[in-house]
Amino acid sequence: MLIEHYDLDVFTPPCSPGSTRFSAIARLEADLSDVLPYLHAMLDGSKYNPAAPALSWEKDSYFIVFNRDEIAVGNLVDRAEAERITGELVALVNDTWDRRAAITPDHSAHRRPPPMQVYGLLPQTNCKQCGEPTCFNFALKLIAQQVTPGQCPVLLEPECADRRAQLIAILPS
Ligand code: SF4
Structure with missing residues (x-):
């Protein structure tokens, strides 16, 4: 176990x-x-x-x-x-x-997620604390690996842990 x-x-x-x-x-x-x-x-x-x-x-x-x-x-x-x-x-x-x-393990990695999937996991407040004008801009930069989920202060709140985990799971390394 x-x-x-x-x-x-x-x-x-x-x-x-x-x-x-x-x-x-x-x-x-x-x-x-x-x-x-x-x-x-x-x-x-x-x-x-x-x-x-x-x-x-x-x-x-x-x-x-x-x-x-x-x-x-x-x-x-x-x-x-x-x-x-x-x-x-x-x-x-x-x-x-x-x-x-x-079981034969599967080590294959997935492709980049679509922007709306990433955006849907962000707080969508457009608060600009990350330095981006909108959460959608931040989503695009996440996909391009120009920023990390930790650069959104709202996502760092403990209650947002599940969304942060989901983002980490679907984003490229
Ligand atoms: S800090 Fe987070 S919630 Fe605020 S605009 Fe950036 S991505 Fe959106």
């Missing part, structure tokens, strides 16, 4: 004022780096960023990111759903890790 314990934070992102959906972050003691290529091989449509390392995956209506030491899930209805989905994902990781000898 790879993940034996995790702490779960459930919150409504301040990046999405008025949102009725929740996000969750499972903070792990385990390191998921080695299991990510095996998950990539198992999960249809998953996108692997080996440099992060991170694996993003959309399942039903959920956007999921596996990072080195956390699992982030977005678009949850409430805390009960967050606990259920997170528990299922932890079980998926552990099952994949236990069966890794029978």
